[in-house]
Structures are given as C-alpha cells and as structure tokens.
Amino acid sequence: MINLSELKVVEDAFFTAKLEYYKPSLHEFIEEHFLESEIYSRKTLIKLKKIIAETKEKAHDLIMRHDLEIIIKEIKKTPKDFDEKTWEGFLPEIMQEVKNLLGMDFKPRPVFFEDSFPQGLFIFEKKGASSVTIFEGQPNAGIYFLNRRVSSFFTPVLLIHEQLHSCLSQNKSKDQIYIEWFEEGLCQWYSLLIYYKLTKNKQVIDLYRLRNYIYSKVKPEYNFTRRYFEYMKVFQQLYLHGGPELIGKILVMYLSNERDKVNEFLNLDKLDFNYIPKTEIENILAKFSSFIEPEKITPLEYLILKSAKKPKTIQTLSMLISAPEEVIKKSIFRLKIKGMIVIKDKYIEVNWRKLDLLEYGLIKPVFPF
Numbered sequence: 011m012i013n014l015s016e017l018k019v020v021e022d023a024f025f026t027a028k029l030e031y032y033k034p035s036l037h038e039f040i041e042e043h044f045l046e047s048e049i050y051s052r053k054t055l056i057k058l059k060k061i062i063a064e065t066k067e068k069a070h071d072l073i074m075r076h077d078l079e080i081i082i083k084e085i086k087k088t089p090k091d092f093d094e095k096t097w098e099g100f101l102p103e104i105m106q107e108v109k110n111l112l113g114m115d116f117k118p119r120p121v122f123f124e125d126s127f128p129q130g131l132f133i134f135e136k137k138g139a140s141s142v143t144i145f146e147g148q149p150n151a152g153i154y155f156l157n158r159r160v161s162s163f164f165t166p167v168l169l170i171h172e173q174l175h176s177c178l179s180q181n182k183s184k185d186q187i188y189i190e191w192f193e194e195g196l197c198q199w200y201s202l203l204i205y206y207k208l209t210k211n212k213q214v215i216d217l218y219r220l221r222n223y224i225y226s227k228v229k230p231e232y233n234f235t236r237r238y239f240e241y242m243k244v245f246q247q248l249y250l251h252g253g254p255e256l257i258g259k260i261l262v263m264y265l266s267n268e269r270d271k272v273n274e275f276l277n278l279d280k281l282d283f284n285y286i287p288k289t290e291i292e293n294i295l296a297k298f299s300s301f302i303e304p305e306k307i308t309p310l311e312y313l314i315l316k317s318a319k320k321p322k323t324i325q326t327l328s329m330l331i332s333a334p335e336e337v338i339k340k341s342i343f344r345l346k347i348k349g350m351i352v353i354k355d356k357y358i359e360v361n362w363r364k365l366d367l368l369e370y371g372l373i374k375p376v377f378p379f
C-alpha cells in the first residue's frame with residue numbers, strides 16, 4: 011500500500027470538486043500550499059482549515075473560502091492510499107486487452123514504486139513525469155513510478171500507458187525510430203480505452219480528461235501532460251476520420267518504419283470526418299480535448315452578477331457582498347462594458363443574454379494569484 015502525498019490527495023479532490031473558480035486559475039494555489047514531499051495526514055485538513063480561517067471579506071477570498079470548503083468535503087471521499095498490488099494483479103488482463111486491441115503479443119514489464127527515479131533519469135522527474143521506463147536489455151529494466159506522484163485515479167491509467175510502450179518496443183526492430191506524437195498519442199488513447207474496459211469507471215476517464223485540460227493551461231510548455239494533450243487532439247481527428255481501423259493501419263506503417271507515411275497524417279486539414287464513434291468510451295475519447303472556455307471575470311464582478319439575477323440597487327449589492335459602494339460602482343461599470351448587466355433606473359440586473367452562460371458555469375471568476 012502506498013500512502014499518497016498531501017499534494018496528490020488535495021489535487022485529486024480539487025479535480026473532483028465542483029468549484030466556483032475557473033479551475034486552471036486555482037491550480038497554482040494548490041501546488042503552492044500543498045507538498046508532494048509530505049504524506050497526506052490530518053495535518054493537511056488542519057492546513058486547509060487554517061487557510062480558510064485566514065480568508066478576508068474581500069470578494070476573491072469569499073469565493074476561495076467557499077471553494078476550499080468544498081474541497082475539504084471532497085477530500086473526505088478521496089482515497090488516501092493506493093494499492094499497487096491490486097494493479098499489479100491486473101497485469102495479465104491488461105496484457106490480454108493490449109493483445110486484443112493491437113494484435114501484438116508481449117511480456118509485461120516489471121513495475122516498481124520508488125521514492126526516486128533510477129540514476130540518470132532525474133530530468134524526467136523535473137519534466138513532471140510520474141513514471142519512466144527502462145528498456146529491456148539494460149540493467150534494472152522495468153517501469154518506475156514515483157511514490158509521491160502516485161494518484162489513486164491516474165496511476166492505473168499510466169500503468170497501462172507504460173505497458174503499451176513495452177508492447178510497442180518489443181514489436182519494433184532495433185533500427186526503428188520513435189515518433190513521439192504517434193507513439194504517445196497511441197499509448198494515451200488506448201490506455202484510457204483499456205482502463206475503461208477493465209473498470210467501466212467513467213468518472214476516472216472524465217477526471218483524467220479534466221486534468222489534461224487544466225495542465226495544458228497551467229504547466230510549462232515542456233510538461234508531458236501538456237504535450238500529450240496535443241497528441242490526443244491529433245488522435246481525436248484521426249479517429250473521427252477513420253476510426254480504430256485507421257489507427258491500426260498507421261500502427262502497421264509505424265512498425266514497418268515508414269516514418270514519412272506516418273507523419274503524413276499530421277496534415278489534419280486533409281482529414282474529413284467519416285467515422286461515427288459507437289461506444290460510450292469512444293464518444294468520450296472523440297471529444298477528449300473539447301472544452302468550452304468560460305468568459306472569465308474578476309471575483310467581485312462575479313459576486314455582483316450572482317447577486318443580481320434579480321434587480322438590485324448598488325446599496326443592496328454593497329451590503330450583500332460587503333464591499334464599499336465605490337468599489338461596486340467600478341465593477342458595475344466594467345460589467346456594463348462587457349455587456350453582462352443592464353441598468354434600469356437604480357436597479358442593476360444580469361443581462362438576459364448572459365444569464366444562461368452564468369447558470370451553466372460559462373462565466374467564471376479567475377483567482378487573482
């Protein structure tokens with residue numbers, strides 16, 4: 011059993027929780043306050059409660075307090091440890107699924123959960139990898155997971171991802187060159203598909219998708235998750251063009267080392283959509299990267315909008331949000347310019363054009379970090 015780090019438990023809860031803030035804007039706060047190096051314990055909850063107690067009456071703090079309280083509730087339901095033995099026990103099934111889907115046999119690689127990557131692989135740690143592979147034929151061959159980056163939700167998907175790599179490498183010839191976009195896209199795509207086949211757990215797939223989206227917004231360019239999100243976009247289009255058959259065809263090209271032919275598929279504008287996703291998981295994967303960006307506003311503007319679903323005066327708003335009238339007036343001016351409110355006599359009300367968006371979470375406050 012691996013005890014999860016404080017950061018991973020809070021982050022898992024953060025992904026699951028329904029929050030007011032635009033999530034990508036809050037992620038840095040989470041990473042700043044919770045540590046990868048610290049094992050989750052009651053201290054984490056105490057820390058969270060302390061942050062809540064220190065919040066002030068300012069708009070951004072009010073929303074923060076609300077969101078942190080929701081995260082605390084979510085943490086209570088979030089797993090704090092990870093049973094690596096269960097997942098190691100899944101290896102034969104994973105192998106069978108890979109065989110069925112890709113039509114290739116392979117020997118699963120041994121899996122290790124360690125406190126640091128084997129020597130010489132530090133750079134992967136820095137680039138945000140939670141796991142690395144040392145290929146067959148080298149000493150210490152196997153798949154290495156970093157204990158402090160283990161997540162109860164995402165580690166099993168990664169485990170499958172890495173086994174897909176082993177399958178590919180065992181079926182490639184020595185002179186074959188790795189094509190990053192194709193191999194990583196393929197491993198991402200099929201790891202989610204296989205995970206779903208084994209567990210029928212749609213929630214984890216949705217969380218994984220959300221995490222990819224958030225990381226693509228907040229992590230540095232070189233971060234793996236951020237890069238692989240782009241490859242998933244390529245795969246979405248390939249899939250909608252030709253479905254699993256096309257992926258199989260490109261895989262054959264890849265294994266025959268026909269580099270140019272594989273890369274030809276990066277010309278996405280040439281691909282029309284001919285394939286209709288059939289199963290639930292195909293549908294999820296086909297829109298993996300399709301997130302609607304909300305219109306982002308300041309916390310104060312957001313609180314005003316939420317309070318003004320029915321007409322309110324500036325005085326009432328000032329009382330409800332406990333902000334000085336002068337400050338409220340400035341925000342109202344900005345909201346007016348953005349077309350988000352209408353002013354009738356002394357009353358301020360959400361513009362009906364924007365009301366639906368507000369109610370469906372497509373207008374979101376941004377945490378001012």
Ligand SMILES: [Zn+2]
Nearest residue numbers: 171175194197
């Ligand atoms: Zn990979």
